[in-house]
Amino acid sequence: MTGAPIKVLVIDDEPPIRKLLRMGLTTQGYDILEASNGKLALDLLAQEPALIILDLGLPDIDGLELLRTIRGRNEAVPVVVLSSRGDEVGKVQALDLGADDYITKPFGMDELLARLRAALRHQLQVQGERPVFRTGDLSVDLVRRIVKVGEREIKLSPKEYDLLRVLVQHAGKVLTHRFLLKELWDELTDAQYLRVYVRQLRQKIEIDPERPQFVLTETGIGYRLRAPD
Template sequence: MSAAPIRVLVIDDEPPIRKLLRMGLTTQGYEVLEASNGKIALEKLTEEPALIILDLGLPDIGGHELLRTIRARNEAVPIVVLSSRGDEAGKVQALDLGADDYLTKPFGMDELLARLRAALRHQLQVQGERPVFRSGDLSVDLVRRIVKVGEREVKLSPKEYDLLRVLVQHAGKVLTHRFLLRELWDELTDAQYLRVYVRQLRQKIEADPERPQYVLTETGIGYRLRAGD
């Protein structure tokens, strides 16, 4: 018996975008639900989508308000936000409200599918966290606190390890500067502290720290750890 298709709720008021997403997702085996506004989207939540694609520019309910409402009803469902180019403040706010990722319009279907897969992997990892994380040559043993690149063990300071641990726990998800500062320090600190530790971590785990393969920068927003293979 084949597995049931993954149900995706597409919330977007533009018919051409919904058509594009419906065609692209169904050809990949997804089941697509559609909502042209926030009111319909909230009604569709009763059909228990496994993924949500949310456009922030809706006609009736503000995208951020809708995101907050969805998160209050379902803490776990992965949400990928669609936003306009250059709206960094809107992206940051959406991520801080619980979105898992974002895409800037216009976007490619291959990129969207990759982001959806990463969001699903992150959800599964949170639900049943693996003791050893692997991505390429990088491995992080969260039980024994051992970090390796290939066969080489990497020695990290306590704060560097804490930063990597948070990134691993949310691998594939964009983490905002504000979120990381809250997780790593008791109170909000200058983001320069975070940049220093990211730079130090990259010096130890990246083959070329200037062209990182693991700890990726989301310009103006935060950082993302490349999801496991």
């Protein structure tokens, strides 16, 4: 990592977890702020962290409520939830409230670092609004509405393209079924419609639709497009 260190706010009430994150992240060049509770975390927001790692099981403020408050103060800062809660309901709630990703404890440091990089790339992409998105062999020209895998142009139906466009705009972020349904249809409808279009899109852009490399499934939660390279 080059340039000024990226400031990361770690919100977790477990000292061993904070120590692990501090050691793992500082070796990668991150600058760490630590909060053991929600009140301190809100105070540290004034230091404008570029990224937040949030545990939901805090002693003073419910983690989801804290996430809601953070989003009310800063809509753009990437938030990666790191929690021992593995239930799908909790994950969906966190993502619907604006979390960029959700990782369940215990976790691997390499995976966490990769998710953090993806969250930061997503933020830069949103800020830059790059007209051509690329990840691996997939390219999407959002101005000319041209989709290619390698040199091969892919013909998509209007709804398939709309689905891909939303995924591109939030590449690297987990999008819940509910979010995608609201974006793609005027009214909430059966999630089966979404599954059908995801399957059709994979048939056209994936080398092996049964083992997708681009449109990834977050089981029981939603989908995530691979972050840009």
